[in-house]
Amino acid sequence: HWVLALFDSMLIPFEVAGLRSGNKTQGHRFMAPGEVEVKGVEDYLEMMRKAWVMVDPQDRQNRVVEVAKEAAREVGGVPTKDPELVSIVANLVEFPSALCGTFEKKFLELPEEVLITAMREHQRYFAVRDSNGALMPNFVTINNTIPKDPDVVRKGNERVLRARLADADFFFKEDRKRPLIDRLEELKGVIYQADLGTSYQKVMRFSELADFLAQATAPMKRGDISLACRLCKCDLVTHMVDEFPSLQGKMGEIYARLDGHPEEVCVAIREHYMPLRAGGELPKSVIGAVVGIADRMDTIVGCFAVGLEPTGTADPFALRRHALAILRILEEFSAPVYLTDFIEKAAQILERDVSFDKKTIVSKVNEFFRERYKQLMLRSGYGPDEIEAIISAEFDRIDLLRPRIEAIRRFAQAREEFEGLATTFKRVKNILKKAQRRYEVDPGLFKQRCEAELWNLYQASREGLQDAVKEGNYNRAFEMLRDFRAPVNKLFEEVEILTKEDERLKENRLGLLQAVKQLFLRVADFSKFSI
Structure with missing residues (x-):
């Protein structure tokens, strides 16, 4: 050293x-x-x-790609594109060189994912493809020296890989002796987490949760969703996944297809793990999406229930990543799912296996999602005021939030008009801090014309504004709220809201402002803007 x-x-x-x-x-x-x-x-x-040392990591990576291509060209092939593997091997060597080896053609009968994984994960080899994209019985290995006798080095690598592929072939054939669904019972012997029970219990929980989601998102696919749930963790107890953990989901897809299950179900087994990382590719099928978010929500609620929530930088169960995945999928699929109902259903199902304070956990999980959504939107380029104004008013239908944030951003660009409306709302909200409860409005108690005018505007606008929000016509909703600015300001100027003259009169005026405030909050909480 x-x-x-x-x-x-x-x-x-x-x-x-x-x-x-x-x-x-x-x-x-x-x-x-x-x-x-x-x-x-x-x-x-x-x-x-x-001294045969390439100091620059990028230079080493470029050379890895170059020498791998040269080696594969010897057999008329090209190495598989794998930027991550290029980076890995470039950081294992000082001066990369490459050799192309071969293996027995019979191993090409194994699924492609198995062959590539056996070469990549254990040996850091590049698989080789022909001009049509099919795998060839060859591989490229990256060395840290220019060997004096390439044949000796090549044969040594071929001997090691042959043993790896022979193991993979054995595992595959052993796994195929039983249908994938038969392994569901074996999950009863696999502990998912000490306080949350077995993997079988987890499958049963998120299967019920997925059916709850399916009723709102894909009622015609409930049967396939149920089957995908029961199959999606079965490959965890196969020989192949035990040897190659990164193949979970992929082997389930392969085995399910060989067992003759519907193609959508097979694909969903792999897709329910997507996205594999923050910002990664999302599932394309609704079955994969539903199964995936049901599984993740059970994980999040379960971990919160047994005290395993993230703290600071510690997040051993990747709950932040799971929450972001759920939010992205709900948005991408425009899923008509109410987040609070989703969380409460997961907690209700979990109660059968675990004892916890349901109300507290549901609240904490909801707040956890709110914070993750805020961070997601900040990274998407939205301002903190814009985000807070929307999620403080309503945070339930995730698929509807981004369009509302976009709309309030456009509305805020009309600066003078927007600031006036925001200031008016803040006045309403501030005076209502002293209200002890919700008050009913009695038009018969109005003393000034401005009270009746504001009430009539409220009555005339209420249904139209609610319809605009339901239809996603947020521009129209903002236009309707703009009409409230002058009548509200006039009310403040012409009457004493907190009058000591008559308690009933004061409560009536507070009730009028409460009604206006709730109408505004159907769209946004304008008090969140720093004006």
Whole structure:
């Protein structure tokens, strides 16, 4: 071990882990071993090149791609495109070189995903395809040296891969001796989480939750959704997934297809894990989407119920990522799902297996989703005021929120008019902080014309505004609210809202403003804007 630390040509003296910094480094471990004295940056880069070390990671990655293509070209093929594997192997070597090897053609009978995974995960090999995109009985391995005898190195790699593929072939054939659905019972012996029970219990929970969602989103596919739920975790107890965990979902899809299940169900088994990472590709089928969000919601509510919610930077069960996936899927599929009902249903089902304070957990999970949605929208380029104004007024139908945020952004661009309306709403909201309860409005108690005018406008606008919101015509809704600015301001100017003259009169005026406030909140909470 050594530490090279120079500022231009000047040594930076320090000690770390018992090592003192210096002006010396090492060449390639095998092709140019020994110390190299460095005088500066340009000197360093040139000396490393001569010592068979490519310092720049991007240069190494480019060379990996180049030599892999050259090696595959020897057999008339091309290496599979895999940027992640390119990055991995580039960081395992100092000077990449490549060799192309072969394996027995009989292994091509294995599913493509199995072959590629066996080569990629265990050996860091690139699979090779022909001009039609079909896999060839070849692979490319990246070495850290230019071998003196390439045939010896090639045969060594071929021998290792042959053993790996023989294992995979055995696992595949063993798995195929039983239908995939027969493995559902085996999940009773797999602990999902100590306090949340077995994987079988989890499947039963999110199967019921998925059926609840299916009634609102895909009533004609309830049977297929139920089947996909029962099948989607069965591959967890197969030999193949035990050996290659990254194939979960993919092997389930393959085995289900071989068992003759409907194609949509087979695809959903793989898709219910999507997105695989933040910002990743979403499922394309409604079955995969429904099963996926049901599974994730059971995970989130379950973890909150047993005290495993995220804290600070710690999120061992990836609940933040699961929540974002649910939000993105609900939005992408324009799913008519009420989030609160969704959470409450998950909690209701979970109560049969776990004891917890349902009301508290539902509230905490709802707030958790609210914060994740806010972060999602901030990353999408929306302002914090715009987001808060909408989600403070209504946070239930996720698919309808973004259009409302877009609408309030456009409305806010008419700055003077918008600021006036926002200021008016803030006046209403501030004076109602002193209200003890909801008050009924009695038009017979109106003393001033401005009271009747505001009430008549409210009555005339209420249904039309609600219809505009239901139809997603938010521009029309904002236009209707704009008509309230002058009558509300006039009410404040001409009457004493908190009059001491008559308690009934005061409560009537507060009730009038409460009605106006609730009408505004059907669209947005304008008080969230900093004006």
